[in-house]
Amino acid sequence: MDYSDWVESNGRVWLHDSMTALGQFAYVNPIMRAHHWYNGKKKRCYKNDYEKCFSCEKGVPSQLDYTYGIFTASKDKTIRYLSTNLSTHNTIQRSFAQLFEENVNPCSILYEIHRGKVKTATGREVKGYNITGLIDIEDGVGINARPAFIEEVDRPSPFPEDAKWVVPRMIADGLLDKDGHEFDLISLFLVMKERFPSYADSELKQFCIRLINNGTLDLRRAVENAWEI
């Protein structure tokens, strides 16, 4: 199959209708941001824990955007950003959940990413992206159908340079191999207790609560707010 090149501008990538390109997800969880629409133009919503957004105050409806970091070429460690809607986000997360069940890290394989129609939760069709993981599962073992763009050891640190740490950096670094894996509070707590015995149980529990995002370990949450709305 022939693949298209991504359309790219300012670090963002997208595809036009019916195009298919290859990509590898850098993280399992997207960055979520709210937007308002003004006369057909998208404007960032600035609401956060401390401030209210002018548009929110005025009652302009907002919409969430799910932006995934992806690698788009072999050996190129630059993360590009693919903005998706809720239906695409749900499609991607369903595919990731199936891979987790097979014990495959969704960030370790390539995907065919196709711009077309996706189904909403109510069965309507909207524009979006469908993804197909290029992996064969044989006897419970995943075999990459094509080599990944970036091997696990080469993947960049998810932490910004000037991060303000909410969870100690040593703990975040010490859990990098588990980033993006499925966890409930108890199973993550047990891993942390074994790896970081010098911390009190009560502290480790607080870190677990902070780091679990929708049933997966999300180490970006080890630093303050940078990745949230």
Ligand SMILES: [Zn+2]
């Ligand atoms: Zn707003």
